[in-house]
Amino acid sequence: MSKVFVSHATVDVALAKLLVNFLKEAIGVPDKDIFCTSLPGHSIPLMEDFNEYIRKQIEQPAIVLALLTPSYLESHFCLMELGAAWSKATKTLAVVTPKVSFDVVTKTLGLKQAWRIDDHTKLSEFRGAFEGMTLETRSTETWEGKADEWKKRLRAVLRGLPSPKLVSKHDLDVALSEIEMIKRASTAEAERLSDLHRELEEENVALRKRLADKEAGLPRALIVEPERLVALDLQQLLTRARYDVIGVAKTKQEAIIMAFAERPEIIVTEIELADGSSGIDLVNALYPHLDCFAIFVTAYPEKLLIANRPEPIELITKPFSPDHLLEKVAGARKLLIERRALAKPQEVH
Template sequence: MINKVFVSHATADVALAKLVVNFLKEAIGVPDANIFCSSLPGHSIPLMEDFNEHIRNQIEQPAIVIALLTPSYLESHFCLMELGAAWSRAHKTLAVVTSTVSFDAVTRTLGLKQAWRIDDHTKLFEFKRAFKDLELESRSSATWEGKAAEWRKRLPTVLRGLPSAKLVEKVKLDTAVAEAEELKRTFHEEGRTAKMQIARLEEDNAALQQKLANKEEGRPRVLIVEPEKLIALDLRQMLERARYDVVGVATTKQDAMIAALIEKPDIVLTETELEDGSSGIDLVNALYPLMDCFAIFVTAYPERLLKEGRPQPVDLVTKPFSPDEVLTKVLGATQFVLQRRTRTEP
């Protein structure tokens, strides 16, 4: 009867192999001479023997092959060859896996054979029964219980000392690459957003600096109140080219009131009918008691000034208008404001 037990393991896992071999001998009763384990003195390859040939002979007809499937084992080509030899010869093979190895590894290598997760102590007695057909040395129940307790105590320390996998599974690698790409996209988006925010802040800062410069130069300040965006843009560009300080553009009476109270314009260019149906005439009537400014109505509805009552002082530009006409009216309004302020200064 062949009684050999072949312990297939990775060299890096010698501590685990030693624990298993000692348990086989001391707890189960497998004779010392019947255990082959290439990493352990007394169970390995004799001096002067050819390594490959001796391993090949040992795995020809063992009674049982114990394969310690760890990350290091699955990364070793030699270990996988041993496992393949055991499978091809239909040997009785017990796959022992650690918690870091999936049971899928057993299915991929040995098929649908039941494996033992080595830290599942409820299966320890089944592990013992796997050797019942071998010629074993007698061990008492007390010895078994003591050695089983010692096994449960020492195993966690040995498992913690095993090296981790050096190779990364493709699924994990693909996941890591995808996460890295997502982080890269996120950082790119955040960077682009930050650049846009910085650009806006720089624009705002430049605008503030320009306002301060305009104020120091004493340039006339103009508020445009116009519901048509293109007309408002045309007026703004025209005035800025003429070196007027356009302090804001509004489309409703409410927005214009807020802008005027904040910016204190010298001149207000306004339409009579505003975007939300509010009145430019009402706007001017509300502003005159609050600040020293001059209103110019740039309007397609001049008749409303007669109908609703024309505030004083004001001027009028009828749409469609020419740039020279607007600039002439604005220049006149500027001179009027400056003269009035001169007369009122102490």
């Protein structure tokens, strides 16, 4: 009966071989005392029943070394070996590899101390686990040399261990959480792009309408109003009355830029604008350069009683009647047409 039972997954043969060689060469465990199914000379003899032979070997070994790797934990046969060692209260040392949590030891063997295989500070303690067995003599120099060799070779062997085929519940939960986050982000991005597409479509429709209005020769109007809802009412009112609203501005600067770019005929403006600028100053700045007519729709009519009041203008106080506004706009348009007719040179007969 073997004294050291190396329980391992078949795919982890490289690690099992490294450990068995360390047992023999560094600690002095005799060949005949080591059972390891993957290594010739330590495995199951020819013509023996596989299951029966392993069952006998694990009956009363001096120690079971369980190489806990990801592949070991996925092997039903390996877990059976571990369960047999636990049920017989066999002296068992869990040799834990870096990709395995120490929690696994608690769940399988109970509150037993385990050895993290790459913790080289525990090598001497690992050697002491075999005291009481008949060992071949090894000098201190041999032990130290083999220990150094173990440290160098172990790193490469651990890198070559197969990755687990099964996913832990924790990893699965993390992956599902990440997928859910990606889905939510994708949905949000899709909604954002949909909103952007809708806005672009609306803008495109508005631009096509502007082009059609321009080609139809509709009278052009600029709205200068700091209050969004009031500006929207004015825009809808003028649009329904067949005016080409070339833009809506909130400040004097915005209005000047739009006016010089689009050259409106009618300017519907408040006196006090969004940034503290003045609709009066705006009209005084535009009149010398544009053939246009200003209509003040304002809550501050008294501010027109000043020396620099522009002329000609129309005044409508807020709140206003839509019909009254349209009447004033139509009148301003008529005055513009008449003014242009008078300014046009008469033909000589």
